[in-house]
Amino acid sequence: MTILSQIIQSLENRDTETLIQSDLPAFEAEKGKELKEMYDLFADSDSDQAIQEVKNQLPVIIKSQSKQKYGERSCILSLRPGQGGLDAQDWTDILFSMYTKFLQKLGISFTVLEYVPDDVAGITHAAIQINGNGAYEVFAHEEGQHRLERKSPFNNKGKMQTSHAIVTVTPLIQSQDKIIVAEKDIEIKMARSSGPGGQNVNKTETTVILRHTPTGIVVRNSQTRSQLQNRQYAMIMLQSELLKLEEKKRANEMSSFAVNTNEQTIRTYDFELQQVKDHLSQYKTSKLSAILNGELGFLLVRRLLSAK
Numbered sequence: 528m529t530i531l532s533q534i535i536q537s538l539e540n541r542d543t544e545t546l547i548q549s550d551l552p553a554f555e556a557e558k559g560k561e562l563k564e565m566y567d568l569f570a571d572s573d574s575d576q577a578i579q580e581v582k583n584q585l586p587v588i589i590k591s592q593s594k595q596k597y598g599e600r601s602c603i604l605s606l607r608p609g610q611g612g613l614d615a616q617d618w619t620d621i622l623f624s625m626y627t628k629f630l631q632k633l634g635i636s637f638t639v640l641e642y643v644p645d646d647v648a649g650i651t652h653a654a655i656q657i658n659g660n661g662a663y664e665v666f667a668h669e670e671g672q673h674r675l676e677r678k679s680p681f682n683n684k685g686k687m688q689t690s691h692a693i694v695t696v697t698p699l700i701q702s703q704d705k706i707i708v709a710e711k712d713i714e715i716k717m718a719r720s721s722g723p724g725g726q727n728v729n730k731t732e733t734t735v736i737l738r739h740t741p742t743g744i745v746v747r748n749s750q751t752r753s754q755l756q757n758r759q760y761a762m763i764m765l766q767s768e769l770l771k772l773e774e775k776k777r778a779n780e781m782s783s784f785a786v787n788t789n790e791q792t793i794r795t796y797d798f799e800l801q802q803v804k805d806h807l808s809q810y811k812t813s814k815l816s817a818i819l820n821g822e823l824g825f826l827l828v829r830r831l832l833s834a835k
Contacts, residue, residue: 528660529586529660529664530659530660531586531589531661531664531665532586532661533659534827534828537633537824538582540574540575542824543581543585544578545825546581546825547563547566547578549832551829552592552832552834553588553831553832556592558584558587558591559588562585565577565580566578589664589828590664593664595663595667597663597698598661598664599660599664600698601658601662601663601698601699602656602657602662602663602698602699603640603654603767604626604657604669605695605696606619606622606623606654606692606693606694607652607693608649608650608691608693609672610689611675611690613647613648613649614675614680614681614690615649615675615690615691615692616645618673618675618691619653619692621649622694623642624819625819625820626655627639628821629821633824635657635662636658636659637655637658638655638658638750639653639750640656640750641734641750642749654747663699666696666827667696668793668827669793670694670695670696671693671694671791671793672694673692673694673794673796674689674691674795675690675691675798676689676795676797676798676799677797677799678799687799697764698770700763700767704770706769708762712740712741713739716735716738717736718747718749733754734747734757735749735754737761737764739765742772744768744769746761746765748761793805793806794826796815798815801815805826805830808829808833
């Protein structure tokens with residue numbers, strides 16, 4: 528079962544019903560129209576069976592609309608603070624928790640490749656490898672800015688603060704990909720490793736930081752206590768980033784491939800209103816607490832159905 532199918536099958540029936548009754552771009556194509564017609568025909572007589580058929584067919588519809596070349600691959604989801612100082616660092620940590628809770632609840636395999644806590648609040652960087660068929664298809668649309676609106680806990684005046692966390696998503700490189708990185712093009716640094724909660728994982732310098740000088744791409748890995756293994760995996764991360772960069776260049780030349788940039792606002796999470804707004808689908812929900820606790824499936828599927 529693909530990760531997308533796993534997520535859709537986990538949706539509550541009422542959420543699936545909300546999706547099929549919505550006017551989303553994926554339902555404007557022939558297969559989408561046929562599914563809506565089937566649901567309308569059988570919903571009254573056998574609603575449970577109709578909803579199950581919708582769940583079975585939604586992955587097919589999303590796949591038929593997809594423009595992701597590497598959609599079937601595993602992926603690396605990275606997070607870093609944007610504008611907002613300590614609030615942005617704290618917000619990045621909250622998002623890291625949201626994603627990992629979601630993956631844990633669904634039993635999706637993942638590995639924390641990097642987690643860099645700040646001495647005062649939150650984190651300065653994190654990276655998660657999400658394993659499974661179709662991981663990149665599902666999470667590629669998370670790439671961009673995630674905006675937080677709340678009264679800052681780091682400001683004694685309690686003023687409203689707008690902060691950003693930036694998510695990037697990269698398809699994992701495979702053996703058949705011809706991405707060659709010359710040693711002369713790499714700068715290597717070492718640092719001490721830390722883990723979730725800020726605890727010291729290793730007092731020796733096992734974190735490996737690679738900078739690709741021609742592109743300026745920087746990756747870091749502290750997955751294990753072995754500097755050699757971390758360097759090997761940091762190289763995989765770098766090659767994955769370069770693979771994605773090559774595809775973006777081809778997409779810009781051909782103008783036929785949907786390319787996200789991290790300047791795009793994905794969602795706004797408003798703590799004052801207890802509301803989340805998805806900017807692609809223009810969908811709003813008051814389930815802020817549930818979403819931050821890992822109830823992310825509905826938003827992910829709705830976003831995929833909204834992509835053009």
